[in-house]
Amino acid sequence: MTTEDTGHTVDRNDKLVILASSVGTVIEWYDFYLYGSLAAIITTQFFSGVNETTGYIFALLAFAAGFAVRPFGAIVFGRLGDLWGRKNTFLVTMLLMGLSTFVVGLLPSYAAIGVAAPVILVLMRLVQGLALGGEYGGAATYVAEHAPNGKRGFYTSFIQITATAGLMISLVVILGVRLSIGEEAFAAWGWRIPFLVSILMLGVSLWIRLKLAESPAFKKMKAEGKGSTTPLKDSFGKWPNLKLVILALFGLAAGQAVVWYTGQFYALLFLEKTLKVDGALTNTLVAVALLLATPFFVFWGWISDKIGRKPVILAGCLIAALTYFPLFHALTAAANPRLAAAAASAPVTVYADPADCSFQFDPIGKTTFSKSCDLAKSYLAKAGVAYANQAAPAGTVAQVRIGATTVESFRGDQLPAADFKAAKKTWETGLGDHLKAAGYPAKADSALVNKPLTVAILFALVFYVTMVYGPIAAALVEMFPTNIRYTSMSLPYHIGNGWFGGFLPTTAFAMVAASGNIYHGLWYPIVIAVITAVVGFLFIKEGKDVDIHT
Template sequence: MTDAAEPHTVDRRDRLVILASSVGTVIEWYDFYLYGSLAAIITSQFFSGVNETTGYVFALMAFAAGFAVRPFGAVFFGRLGDLWGRKNTFLVTMLLMGLSTFVVGLLPSYAAIGVAAPAVLIAMRLVQGLALGGEYGGAATYVAEHAPPGKRGFFTSFIQITATAGLMLSLLVILGVRTAIGEDAFKDWGWRVPFLVSILLLGVSLWIRLKLAESPAFARMKAEGKGSATPLRDSFGKWPNLKLVLLALVGLTAGQAVVWYTGQFYALFFLEKTLKVEPALANILIAVALLLATPFFVFWGWLSDRVGRKPIILTGCLLAALTYFPLFHALTEAANPRLAAASASAPVVVVADPADCSFQFDPVGKAKFNSSCDLAKSYLAKAGVTYANTASPKGSLAVVRVGGTLLPGLDRAALPAADFSAAKAAWETSLGAALTAAGYPTKADSTLVNRPLVIGILFLLVFYVTMVYGPIAAALVEMFPTRIRYTSMSLPYHIGNGWFGGFLPTTAFAMVAATGNIYYGLWYPVVVALVTVVAGVLFIRDRKDADLHA
């Protein structure tokens, strides 16, 4: 179907309007991703009242909280956008995002105000998630409705750059502050600076967005009296449109989301938390890979105007699913070769009675994981050492096997309470010595990091992101009519990216912590991406020439 409406010619002023929309979206993503980039420090500042593993999972859960509410923001602000207009909704979402980010920069730590600190932190993340839920659908719809037929993929691809640009901006600001004041000061107070700077960016963004005009398609729809008075009911209460919403979720955005977050966030978590690469170096490596790959967002958007959105998105999902495991194995060898060598030459195995092993997640920080199995797994998890699990006879003491060395676990029941702490410290020293003797490093040696190879691997991961993300805005916009477009496209996008993608770091890390296998969490994005490939091939129809005035 071709665009039956009179073609809209995009002049210089229209391009400036589209650029202004993109710049505002970059700043919203900057605000949102500061938290993810600083997850390790957030753990120590706001979740220090629980054990280390639980604290990190909690920090990732707080990160995911912002994603959990994004679909609700999509519904609320999507409805406003279809009733009230794209421009006015932009202003509200920007204000909420900027102010909540600024508050995080002022928030006292757990040591100062106790549980109130993580409570307020999570509340601010929820506000950010609601705001972002209303942001993307408006930006994508707004830009697509300005674009002439045959160029929607190209024009909306600039919106797709904004998420990566926001992440890269957050990494560069963090790196600049870290370099200027030093790592110790940054961990103490300097981490607040990037959050506080957002108030200045908020002022710039609001000034830019006040200059925006309404989109031509929305203005025409209003002038002709064809708008929807009940966009929520028309979007989700009628099966023909609800079916499209569900297909967009399963056949497009779910796979796109897990590829996006694996390539740009889980890769960063993996470098810092698992491979123990110095945070500043990890930020530089990710930033370089992002910089190199970013132009491909525009390339794939441009190509999708010619070959369609569906084949590019689904090919990206398939390539990612088929290559994630070898790529992350290669990343380990390139970023921490001593860890890779030790894992190969002296694999670690925890031999224990399964009944003696707990799932070490303690929401209130009161549980004591002191069994011989729990003590072994807790130490190995903190050390970033991957291990295998082997069952032993019921009631037997856990044994840690490091290569050919056997280290019996600590029998808590045989020790007086007064002697346990000293015995535990001595046992952990012995296990640490065994790991060191086997070649396991306590952190990655920065001089041994193969920087070109690491950047190459990260580039390929982000390249997959550009394939699935570059054409997605145009694909979603073209699936729904103008009168309910903002509402209809926002929900599947934010369920996909907010839930399937946003929960990826938390889910993957929990899977790793439960199994001891540092690569096990990759099964999550691999399976979701493959489901999207199958659903997309069978049920998604490409609509690259759809009439946006319908």
């Protein structure tokens, strides 16, 4: 059944619905992304018992753990939302999110309580992930079921702003604390402040949400006795609906997710960890780009009411896939021009016997990587220097070729432990001097960062995000019936965003570390975005004119 625009205008009650749903979701995203924004500091505070590289990977994995459990949160809270109501369910999820974030702000470091610190940290991340898995579906469904026909894209687009707003607010709060107390104090204890102040925002959002009534579509369904008593079985145990769930995942949510995380989170990590831009400056540049792009979430939601959700989302996926490589190359030139110039004039190649190269991920942080190839790649990875790999004959001692200069590594695995430590320090100092002589900077010079161009590139990346994310809530809500809507739309959304998107930083980082190419990780979002564009074009039906109240 299709309907036309009812001519309904946004009244006071509609504004309260949008405000309450959006404010609560902003705070949940703020809580969730504090961790990601502070990954480098989290590494030193909670994973100091392992080496630096392993610690950072562990920090990313702990961040990803929150994403890993989001689909399970979608199942648990989606079922409750279809049985118990939209409003009550997302009150519970918000409370869980806020309290777990507050606990992280109070959690002692690894130095204080040992291995218990990272264990509790990961536990809190899991609670956050479960809560967020239930929050988004509830808020999106609640707003969509209040929206008049013909304006669902516009109404739900305000929910879509919340993720960006939460990230932006987290960056602003972090930056404000950093500037107020200084980098040294922030790294020591000031990083806890953004986690702790979230309890105040939690109180405000709970107060606002308690003023809401239940969704009219849910009340109508209950009054007519049409509710599902087995929403999980009806959503995933019956092929017609399960097929829609699978299509929603691969034809909409997966591509949207990787575009979102590339534009808003991977770009931040790329600036700070790969290009070595100062953390405070990185936060500022990303926050400005987010602020400029945020209105386009509403714009694309409104446009999707006119031309459909499908063309907007799929166009965003395809354009992003086609332009990521040139945009990230341009970002390197704008944010760290000395690094770009050095890479062009003196490219680095690791010439080594492949059998001499290990996969340098140490789960317990106690392994010493002392082969000649491992020594070379480990140093280059820490220095943020891109390199190519070239196979050498068996038994060859690895070499690092910097333009026309060759620096030979050494066989640390053949030295006593004490001698190895001294030899490694001497060798790394020498390699660092050669890299410096070739123009490779230890970190980006803030004075040389082309700030307007960097913001413009970041804006383009976030603009793609607004295209794919602005209409996604309306698109997913329209695919499923009222009695199983919360459950059915939550799972593909959170598998897409929790797994395909949430594991993007870790996956891309591993791809870069293995290849030596700082852009190699972009293949992950590009491939997923193209798959979504193809599947969505062939199999997703446009739903902008569907009456979701029938």
